Amino acid sequence: AQSVAQPEDQVNVAEGNPLTVKCTYSVSGNPYLFWYVQYPNRGLQFLLKYITGDNLVKGSYGFEAEFNKSQTSFHLKKPSALVSDSALYFCAVRQGGYNKLIFGAGTRLAVHP
C-alpha cells in the first residue's frame, strides 16, 4: 500500500528564513504526491503536486517541493517564510483508483516574527 511519512510534528522558523517541511513516501510504481495546507478551523487547501516531469514543482503562495526518487522524499520548501505561513501542512499520496489520497500525520509550521 502507498504511504507517506512526515517525521516532524512541528517546525519552527523565523520570518524571512527558508523553511523545509519533510515528507518521505513508500509506493509501488510511480508516485503521485501532493501537499495540502490547513489553516486554523479551515478545510484543506491544495498547494502543489508531483505527477511526472521536473523534480522541482512550484505551487501556490511561493511554495515549492522537490521530488527525490533516490531518497524517496518530497520535501516542501519556501525561500523566505512569512508569519502567515503558520499552519498545518499535510503530505499525501494517491492510492488506487478514484484519486483517493492517503495523508501523512501532518506537520505544524510555526513562523515567528
Place this chain on the structure above:
Amino acid sequence: EPEVTQTPSHQVTQMGQEVILRCVPISNHLYFYWYRQILGQKVEFLVSFYNNEISEKSEIFDDQFSVERPDGSNFTLKIRSTKLEDSAMYFCASSRPPDTTNTGELFFGEGSRLTVL
C-alpha cells in the same frame, strides 16, 4: 472559483442519535469523498463514491455509516447511531477524473464539526 460547500458547520448531538452531514461538491466533479479529522490530527479516509455507488471504504466506515447522493447536487454522510468517538471534523471532497488537463487533485470543503455528548 467553484468550491465544495458543507452544512452544518457545527453540530452537537447526543450519543445514539442519527446525524446527517451534507455536502455540495463542485458541479463538474464525478468523484466524491468523506474524510475525518479528530482534534486537528491526521486526516483519515472514510469513503469514496462514484457513479452512484461506493468505490472504496476504510475500516472506519462500518455499518453505522452510509453515504448517498439523493439528487444531482448533494452528497450526504449519515451516521446512524453516534458514539462519543465519532466526534471529529468531517470533510467532504470532490475531484474530476484525471485526464490530459488535470491530475485529479481533491478539493475540500471547510468541514462539519460533529460533537457527540
